[in-house]
Amino acid sequence: MIKRTFLAIAVVLAVISCGQSQSGQSGQKSASLSEADDAKVxxxxxxxRMRCPTCVNIQEVVQNTVNDNFAGNEDVAFLEVDFSDRANAHLADKYEIAWSSVVIATEDEHTNITEQAFAMVMNNPEGLKSLVMAETQKFLDK
Known part of the structure; x- marks a missing residue:
């Protein structure tokens, strides 16, 4: 119970802090929405528009994990999406996005790993990498 309460408080604090600093660019490969149309996962x-350091770290870990482990696999695409851009409103609505989030999806189903990402990124980035790889592979195997 205490662990769950601590996790909830950590997620709330991270979400609140997300509006307090500008984002950095990672320089890693991110597909455009149109380029990723054919990707299965x-x-x-x-x-x-604004991101906290934790949010930037989450992007870096997730993006690097996808790029390092699924490079050359046309069935997997990493997509960075600014949900505050009206052009992306359909995706924000589809996945019920209100703040920085990580969603792994196929055409028919998805998994939102945001809570785990916030909980792991600073103290257990290897665990977050493993989670991203496992969830992505789970959808590839279907």
């Missing part, structure tokens, strides 16, 4: 990193 899409790993979305949703963000607003």
């Amino acid at each position: 899409k790993v979305y990193y949703f963000h607003g």
Whole structure:
């Protein structure tokens, strides 16, 4: 119970802090929405215009994990999506996005790993990498 309460508080604090600093660019490969149309599995990193350091770290870990482990696999695409851009409203609505989020999806189903990402990124980035790889592979295997 205490662990769950601590996790909830950590997620709330991280979400609140997300509006307090500008984002950095990672320089890693991110497919455009149109380029990823044919991908079976899409790993979305949703963000607003402003991002906290934790949010930037989540993007870096998730994006690097996809790029390092699924490079050359046309069935997997990493997509960075600014949910505050009206052009992306359909995706924000589809996945019920209100703040920085990580969603792994196929055409028919998806998994939102945002809570786990916030809980792991600073103290257990290897665990977050493993989670991203496992969830992505789960959808590839279907």
